[in-house]
Amino acid sequence: MKKKILFVINTLGRAGAETALITLLKKLPENEYDISLYVLCGQGELVRELPTYVHLLNRHFCWESVLSKKGKFLLFKTVLIKNFCHGAFFHNLSYLFLNRKNTPLEKLLWRIVSDGSERFDTHFDLAVSYIEGGSAYYVHDHVSAAKKAAFIHVDYVQAGYTRRLDKDCYVDFDRIFAVSNETAGVFAGVYPECQQKLSVFHNLIDTEAIRQKALSPAEKSMHEGIRLLTVGRLTPQKGFDCAVYALKLLLEKQYPVYWYIIGEGPEYGRLTQLARSLHVEDHFIFLGMQTNPYPYFKMADFYIHATRFEGKSIAIQEAQVLGCAIAASDCSGNREQIVSGVDGLLCPFSPEGIANAVEYLIEHPQTAQSFGREAAQKACHFENDIHMIRDLLYLP
Template sequence: MGKKILFVINTMGRAGAETAMLELLGRLDSPAYEISLYVIMGQGEMIHKLPPYVRLRNPGFDAHSVLSREGKRGMIRTVCRAFFKNGGQIGKICYIVKNLMPMVRRGKLQTDKLLWRMLSDGGLRFQEEFDLAVAWLEGASAYYVADHVKAARKCAFVHIDYESAGYTREMDRDCWDSFDRIFMVSDEVREHFLAVYPEHAGKAGIFHNLVDQEGIRRRSREAGGFSDGYGGKRLLTVGRLTYQKAYDIAIEAMKLLKDRGYRARWYVLGEGDQRRALEKKIAAMGLQEDFLLLGAVENPYPYYAQADLYIHATRFEGKSIAIQEAQTLGRAVVASDCNGNREQIEDGADGLLCALTPEAVADSIASLLEDEEKRIALGQAAGRRDFAQGQELETFLALLD
């Protein structure tokens, strides 16, 4: 009988953390392991990519995106069920109210952070004990594995800048004490996590995202990509339509580029709760034909391969898989000089880092639109990056020894 491993994740939506988990699962195809997956929300379109040897432990699953109309209805039903399941309604309400007040004072309401604890407490309970339980994300996954899973060993993964993401010690309720190892996806993520939890330095390690570079290159040659016949320069960004990704700044940068006369078009692959607000801003600036929200796509790699420049101007990051994908396909990258991004780009050698202002983003893009030789050289340097990752898998499997 193989070692029993349970992975827990919040949703299976189309995003970087889910992609990274699927890559790891794809490398665990062995009779030595019995692998299970539990999805807190029981929802997400990426579930179709789950390897056949991984047992999905949700009794029912909704493959709609949580961002679609059907998915949002399903999400509301899940939240309501979680409130009543396993009791403790008064405690659930008190937790939400207690953590709502600091958000109100900061002027930044984050509904998902308020609900993760309730969704964890209202989740499925397993009677069996696992050899290893893995909380793949912060929030509900970490709370659930810490409080409600029986396992010989427990580990967690942190993918974001913990200080900037909005989590607090009050929300977490000492959940990190329950883990034997806490893996961070980059050195900067570790630094910012330990700024909040310095007492966990001894068990905070680094586990870089696993990236299948050959698979990315192969899929980039499949049919797909841009279909609008545009003859100017194509700018590409891949990422969810959220506040973190700073598309409001990108739209203003695109307006500056158009006003300066550059023949370029900016495309975005991704969905999110900011779509309506971004569409209004695009229309207000007259950029309906210049800044295009294409939605999420199953295979983004032909778009990378066909783009002239990749832009990743975000407010903060953990470690961006989108940047790694762009680099794998030899695209020059312009990124904001923020946590996460600066660890992935050597400024002036394989990309450009800039301040997160419309003027700085526009200036950096313009410099590479004007200098094709430099743009090509940066892309070639990016394409030579080798994300060798044998050590990460060994580190993970060592938890089973």
Template sequence: MKKNILVASFDLEIGGVERSLISMLNNFDFKSYTVDLMLYSHTGEFMKLLPNKANLLAESKAYKTFRMPVLDVIKSGQLSLAFSRLLAKYLANKNHSSENGYKQMQYMWKYSVPFLPKLNKKYDVAISYLWPHYFVAEKVDAKIKIAWIHTDFSTVETDIELDVKLWSKFNYIVAVSDECKHAFISKYSELEDRVIVMENITTPELINTLANEEADNPMVEDARFKIITVARLSYAKGIDSAVKALKMLNDRGYKNICWYVVGYGGDEQQIKDLIEENNLTDQFILLGKKINPYPFIKEADLYVQPSRYEGKAVTVVEAQVLSKPVIITNYPTAKSQVKDGFDGSICELSVQGIADGIEKLYLDSRMREQLVTNCKDTVFSNLNELNKLYSLI
């Protein structure tokens, strides 16, 4: 008899977490397991990539409110949830921290839980794929509960007491890399026995096929040295640092370098303003949302991930699959992502560090070629990682 599995996440907008979820579901063993998928919002370009064998549960009006503006939540009649949002914002802002978004999300879910509906069905296993994990922790009846870690929790400010209570409701906690696991344990040492590592699923054949699709791509006709980044326009991803690094390279006389970014996010206007302030309109180019970023990565000379922190960036592995030289900043989990000097380069996590790293590879074509060769010789397929999940189930 098949076991019943629930997988829960927010939506399928374009992003690394969402891409890794789609990859996992498209390689899932549906012969052995029945899978229900609970998306709080049925939105996003990746919706069309969902496998038919995954049963998408009906959208819930209550859960859909979590990324709606508070005024829209009030208009929808969800007054208790709107009040919870306002209370969460007030409590998070009391701390006057530079990045209180994580605490605000924690409080928002905590105070919303009493007003959220439960799932009636009982499951053998329930997987919460995206933090905060309140839905699976509080509103799902399952014999085994598993939560995913996609970020470096040692670098973000959260209410630790609240987090420990929440994480403790899960039998297993899955980190996407060894470094991600160690960072988590450094903050929540009492949960160490529950944490295992399971990497994001990578399917090189699909990535290479999609990279050859036709796209409206300005990079094709651009004869300059082309850098590419695929990321959300957010503080964590460091796109502002990328703009400043390109300005620094310009000031050093490297006028032949351009930087393309595939992605979207809340910091878009701030990034656009920064580009204009630094007179980089023709060199730092925002391409916006792309459901298929691979043709753009394929056309680049160099992939750069200027993040302030990561769990394990899906797009970095994808760039390596496409045999691109890669630079990543030295965020705490960087060494689990790239073997420095072998299949990529790790630079100092600063504007100058990014600029120096790019300058080094720009001038050293032999090193770039060696990184490309090493990526071509590396096997990035890791479908066997799913066996770790099956063993938990």
């Protein structure tokens, strides 16, 4: 008899954790498991890539990107409706009041979204919260399952989570999976009593599919010159503001650099204004969300990932698969993915630090090529963690 497994995630937009979830679902044999997925906000373009054997439990689902203008409006509408389902808003008044000063509203709302979401009578053998916030609260409070597991994809402290915000929900999970050693260490510092049930489960990526998609033609062309690429949501965490200043420094040194950005997010307006104010708008180029970003990795000279903090970057893994020379900020997550001077460069998170790293790659082309070759070799080992799926499904 097939084991019943439920995965829960907040949204299904084209981002790192969501992409990793799709890959994980494709790795699970349909003849062994009856797999269901519930998306709290019922929205996201990656729903098109769900394996056909995965049961989507949402009665209504919107394929619109959660980061597009229309998508953000629809997301707001969904959250507003959930305020009045199951009395979610009124039940959480004291919670909202106690946490209002030190917690961003978007994080407080995940509790309401969780409590206002659909409930299901099915009893599962395993329920998995695949991301922090709402999905963890939902699996903890509203799912009936023999075993429960939760994934941690971010630096728990830097991302602004606290025990009070989460109501200590992780204490009750049977297993907790962090996507990197540093992510696990930070989480254990907040929840020391969870140390024994905390394991590292690296993000899974489909290396062969990435290589095949990279062979397709890109939708948009790139300028002649030195082409940099960064992929990520346009949020403060991703440090694009620092990248704009770094680009200014490189152009002042007469390097013919064009920096391409793939992604959407709330910082778009501020970043475009910043680029204009520094007179680099013709060189800091937004490509928006790309269904297939991989041809751009192949076209770029260097992949740059200068973020304030990370859990474990899917974009860095993808760049490694495609043999890119990489420079990344020296922060949690990135440190675990790159051996500086061997398969890439780690640099200080500052305009000067980023610009100096890019300049080094430009001035040392043979070393940059060596970084790319080493990165591609490292990518061959990403699939080695696939055995941990068994640990996930058969909890002791």
